[in-house]
Amino acid sequence: MINMIVRMALRPLINRGINAGIDRMSKGKTDGTASPEAKQAQQAQAKEAAKRARQAARVTKRMGRF
Known part of the structure; x- marks a missing residue:
């Protein structure tokens, strides 16, 4: 019973951490000389x-x- 409660509490926290990591990695690095169109394409x-x-x-x- 305690194990189920702990899993219910940890699952959203782990998912939030995974999403934050994915978001951070997806921002990428752009150099300042890139054109706005290139930056938009990279963001997309x-x-x-x-x-x-x-x-x-x-x-x-x-x-x-499973």
Whole structure:
């Protein structure tokens, strides 16, 4: 019973940490000389990569349940 309560409390914290890490890594590094169009393209690409990483984390989590 205690184990279930602990897992219920830790699950949202772990998910928040994973999402924060994915967001931080997806921001990427841009140099100051890049054009605004290039920066926007890189941001869009990073956003897609973060979305795929979240999906992969969800799938992995589901597979761990079985």
